[in-house]
Amino acid sequence: MSDCLFCKLVSGEIPCDFIYEDDDVVAFNDVNPQAPHHFLCIPKQHIATTNDLQSEHAQIMGKLILAAKKIADDRGIADDGYRLVMNCNQHGGQTVFHIHLHVLAGRQMSWPPG
Numbered sequence: 329m330s331d332c333l334f335c336k337l338v339s340g341e342i343p344c345d346f347i348y349e350d351d352d353v354v355a356f357n358d359v360n361p362q363a364p365h366h367f368l369c370i371p372k373q374h375i376a377t378t379n380d381l382q383s384e385h386a387q388i389m390g391k392l393i394l395a396a397k398k399i400a401d402d403r404g405i406a407d408d409g410y411r412l413v414m415n416c417n418q419h420g421g422q423t424v425f426h427i428h429l430h431v432l433a434g435r436q437m438s439w440p441p442g
């Protein structure tokens with residue numbers, strides 16, 4: 329998707345320091361962090377929203393969570409815990425239409441979210 333911000337980060341068209349990369353997934357720190365740790369795990373493949381998911385995407389979605397777990401382990405935040413969030417469309421608060429898994433950690437999260 330030529331007009332997708334996160335596709336441009338994946339392709340290198342817009343510079344970005346990846347904190348994790350494998351064949352299918354990259355992760356990077358959120359530019360507007362909502363917690364001491366706030367990073368995003370995204371598929372390299374463009375998928376706009378969770379509404380666009382098909383059965384063929386099952387493995388990639390699992391890989392997003394495995395990447396989040398690995399980064400949390402590497403940062404030493406796994407035991408204290410973290411929150412995984414994926415927003416969809418307007419009511420979900422989605423602003424970038426390329427699927428991304430938010431990983432938030434380093435402070436107590438509240439429930440329910442705002």
Ligand code: AMP
Binds near residue numbers: 361422424
């Ligand atoms: P959402 O509202 O769930 O679509 O989340 C989009 C997230 O992307 C927000 O938390 C933004 O701060 C973050 N974001 C937008 N542009 C960038 C960027 N260039 N690099 C890192 N994070 C970004």
Ligand code: ZN
Binds near residue numbers: 333334336374425
């Ligand atoms: Zn994209």
